[in-house]
Amino acid sequence: MNKIRIGILILAIIVICGEFIFVLDFNELSWSKNVGPYVTIISGILLIVSMIISIKYDKRKSIKTK
Numbered sequence: 001m002n003k004i005r006i007g008i009l010i011l012a013i014i015v016i017c018g019e020f021i022f023v024l025d026f027n028e029l030s031w032s033k034n035v036g037p038y039v040t041i042i043s044g045i046l047l048i049v050s051m052i053i054s055i056k057y058d059k060r061k062s063i064k065t066k
Contacts, residue, residue, distance in 0.1 A: 002055065009051050016044040 019037045031038065 002058070005051050005055055009048055012044045012047045012051075016041055019044075 019040050024037045025033055028034075
C-alpha cells in the first residue's frame with residue numbers, strides 16, 4: 001500500500017511540473033485565463049499533503065502496534 005501512495009505522490013509531482021511547463025500561460029497569469037492549470041496545481045498540492053500525512057499516520061500506527 002505504501003508503494004501505491006509513493007507512486008501517487010510521484011505522479012502528482014509530475015502533473016504539477018507539467019502544468020507549470022506546458023499548460024500555464026505565463027504571458028497573462030490572471031485567474032480567468034489560467035483557471036484550469038491553477039485548479040490542477042492546487043489539487044495536486046493538496047493530494048501531496050494528504051499522502052504525506054497518510055504515510056506518517058501509518059508509520060505512527062505501525063510503531064504503536066509493535
